Amino acid sequence: MHIRGISRDLLDLLLSIGKEQHPHEFAGVLREEEGVIRELNLLPGTTSNEHSARLFLDMMPLDTHIAGSAHSHPNGVMIPSDADLSFFPRVGGRFHCIVGFPYEAGDWRFFSADGTPVDLEVVE
Numbered sequence: 001m002h003i004r005g006i007s008r009d010l011l012d013l014l015l016s017i018g019k020e021q022h023p024h025e026f027a028g029v030l031r032e033e034e035g036v037i038r039e040l041n042l043l044p045g046t047t048s049n050e051h052s053a054r055l056f057l058d059m060m061p062l063d064t065h066i067a068g069s070a071h072s073h074p075n076g077v078m079i080p081s082d083a084d085l086s087f088f089p090r091v092g093g094r095f096h097c098i099v100g101f102p103y104e105a106g107d108w109r110f111f112s113a114d115g116t117p118v119d120l121e122v123v124e
């Protein structure tokens with residue numbers, strides 16, 4: 001499935017969850033519908049660590065609509081960490097979103113699974 005964008009509503013939701021969870025992180029799986037990323041499935045234990053995310057991914061059924069992942073960086077650093085670079089390929093998908101403190105309109109970036117910045121259109 002060719003993914004052409006992320007919905008404005010979902011992007012706003014990611015930023016507001018980041019704000020709500022701050023100073024903790026959240027992490028979730030992004031799903032697409034007809035080429036637009038529209039849905040977030042929060043991983044359990046979003047305030048904890050990569051370990052719980054890994055357990056969850058091991059139990060996850062095969063889902064062909066997975067577009068990537070989303071998580072927050074309470075420190076505001078808008079680049080993937082080493083842990084992220086091992087997490088992204090495990091989720092699958094090509095679009096991995098990081099939202100960062102202070103979670104304002106422009107505080108989000110998308111990366112491919114290898115950590116390369118990618119452009120993604122915001123769809124109204």
Ligand SMILES: [Zn+2]
Nearest residue numbers: 073080081084
């Ligand atoms: Zn990260």
